[in-house]
Amino acid sequence: MIIGYTTGVYDLFHIGHLNLLKNAKGMCDKLIVGVTVDELVTYKGKHAIIPFEDRIEIIRSIKYVDAAIPQRDMDKAGMCKKLGAELLFVGDDWYGTEKWRSYEAELAQCGIRVVYFPYTQGISSTIIEHTLDSAYKAGMGEQAAR
Numbered sequence: 001m002i003i004g005y006t007t008g009v010y011d012l013f014h015i016g017h018l019n020l021l022k023n024a025k026g027m028c029d030k031l032i033v034g035v036t037v038d039e040l041v042t043y044k045g046k047h048a049i050i051p052f053e054d055r056i057e058i059i060r061s062i063k064y065v066d067a068a069i070p071q072r073d074m075d076k077a078g079m080c081k082k083l084g085a086e087l088l089f090v091g092d093d094w095y096g097t098e099k100w101r102s103y104e105a106e107l108a109q110c111g112i113r114v115v116y117f118p119y120t121q122g123i124s125s126t127i128i129e130h131t132l133d134s135a136y137k138a139g140m141g142e143q144a145a146r
Helices: 015-025 038-043 052-060 076-083 098-108 125-145
Strands: 003-008 030-036 067-071 087-091 113-117
Touching: 003 015, 003 076, 015 030, 015 087, 015 113, 030 038, 030 052, 052 067, 076 098, 087 098, 098 113
Parallel strands: 003 030, 003 087, 030 067, 087 113
Antiparallel strands: none
């Protein structure tokens, strides 16, 4: 049985997230998804709009996901070893970065392969957040003009 693992915040869930999960499931028998806890999101200098409990329930409900677990730290190799994962899935927007070259080397020593999937162009949680923020600010401007 091939176990795959991927991880993310999954805030403002969108088609790019779904594409990654669908593609990942196509390459393994069991897909385990780590959902970043709110405290770790804050540590990364961001804030999730959707609370952790809601985000993990959304991920658990997706038919491509066999299990969803909290991601409490950035130790991807440790989690893959703990889960027995042979594959770690990530979007190709990380491909070739210093951080992920380092992860690849660390994971390869454990027999774990990193698989990069094409980033879904034109959509991200950041884009959605900026769009909502702009719409909100525009609405506030209209209210002030009344």
